[in-house]
Amino acid sequence: MGRLIAILAPILILLFLGVGGVIAVNAMKPEPEKNEEPPAGLNVFAEPVRSGSLTLSVATQGEVRPKHEIVVAPQISGRVTYVAPDFIDGGFVKRGQVLVRVEAADYELGIVRARSAVASAEQRLARELAEAELARRDLEDLGLTDVSPLARREPQLAEAQASLEAARAQLRETELALARTAVVAPFDGRVRERNVDIGQIATPGQSLGRIFGTDVVEVVLPLKDEELGRLNLPLAFSASPANPGPRVVFTANVGGLPRTWVGEVMRTGAAVNSQTRQINVIAELKDPFGAGADDGAPMAPGLFVNARIEGETLENVLIAPRAALRGDDRLFIGLPDQGKLSIRNIAVVFSDRDGVYLRAGAEPGELAITSPIRAPFDGMNITVLERMPDGTVRVHGNKTAAEAAEAIAGASLPSNEEGSAQ
Structure with a gap:
């Protein structure tokens, strides 16, 4: 037992002295000075929100x-005897201009025959009128009143009248066919294609071209x-x-x-x-x-x-830079006097490459942040930098020249220069 105490005693004494020394050294060490300055904020670029007008548009x-396009086609058949010089691919034509003319000799002969038939029908009608008048007088001389229409020659007269009308209709039809030998342009236009030439036999409805x-x-x-x-x-x-x-x-x-x-x-x-x-x-x-x-x-x-x-x-809509839009309806606004980030919900009217147009959510002159920000939160510490029209960069807030230079050097590039906004 005495031997065990003799071995442990020095060890315990050394341990006590070591622990006590460490405690004493720590107690005598001066306390570090506390830094009361707030942590430096993230350096970000921003552009001012402005007021203007927006013309809504759709691309x-x-x-x-x-709007008007037709197939040039004849209504009658015959050999093509004329094609207008302007009736070519790309040619300009005028309303009423003759584009194609079909041989008219057969239709001119038809008019002669039709006129002869009209003359014969007129002569027959005149004869029937005379005979009807003679029959009326004979019946009056005989004192007959109750006689048939045939005795008064009424059917014969009606037939002659109908024959004359048919002959005249035939004449009009032949004249119309003769007029249709000329295919004319119904409006001012241009020729898209031509499918006909002189000597070709044209049939009704055949495509001669398009205008x-x-x-x-x-x-x-x-x-x-x-x-x-x-x-x-x-x-x-x-x-x-x-x-x-x-x-x-x-x-x-x-x-x-x-x-x-x-x-x-x-x-x-x-x-x-x-x-x-x-x-x-x-x-x-x-x-x-x-x-x-x-x-x-x-x-x-x-x-x-x-x-x-x-x-x-x-009129009077707010315009923010396109890179400042986060998601569909959020805008990051920098508060330079406070050095804080303000996350705003906005009502977007329209957005394009030129900017974001909104009705509310910001005020003209406020600075919309265009730099990407990772893990943003409302009230986050930031240092706002604004690129001026002359190319210089303005550092907002109470910064010394050295702090401003350091902020510019460490600023995050705007999202339209580095990538999409976070």
Whole structure:
């Protein structure tokens, strides 16, 4: 027992001295000074919210087509004896201009025969009138009153009258056929194609070519229901002088140059497309080869164009940078005097590449943050930096020159420069 105590005693004494020494050293060590300064905030870029006007618009595309287009076809048969020089692919034609003429000799002979038949029918009617008058007198001389219509020659007279009417109708029909030997243009237009030449035998209804009107062209523009609502267009819209349609700006490259034409929405389609769930809006451009052309460049049928339909103009809306929109309805506002982040719920009217347009949720002059922020929360510490028009960067808040330079160097780039906003 004595031997065990002799071994443990030195160990316990050394342990006591070591623990006591550590406690004594810690007790004599001075306490570190506490830093009362708040933690530095995240450096972010921001742009001011401004007030302005907004013209609601919808962008879509479509193919130009003529409003009026017909197949040129004869109503009678015969050999083609004339084709107008303008009746070629791309040619301009005028209303009433003869495009194709069919040989008329047979129809001219038919008119001669028809006129002869009319003369014979007139002579027969005159003879029947005379004989009917003689029969009436004979019956009066005989004192006969109760006689048959045949004795008074009434059926013979009616037959002669009918024969004359039939002969005259035949003459009119032959004259009409003769007039139809000339195929004329029903409107001013251009020739899309020609399928006939001199010497060819034409038959009724045969396609000799196609022409389309140059007075108006139209473009079918498919729109979604939300886009119709943005333009305030009902499903059964039809433009009128009292209720004109929205303005449409068409653009396309023609001849290697950008071209612009201005038209108008005239009506909406009759039904919703069952496959795309969209409805067609028909826009028109008047005189596309004349006054409606862009410096001589027409909006020709077959051209694929971009279209921007302009709706109503909203005044006094708030405009924030597009990069400041977070999700569908949130905006990050920097409070530079407080160095805090304010997360706002906003009512977005419309958004595009140029900005976010809203009715409420911010005030003109407030700074909308465009830099990405990870794990944001309301009241977060931030340092707001604003890029000025002259290219310099303004650091908001009470910062020294050194702190401002450090903030600029460590600032997060705006989301439109670095990526999508967080």
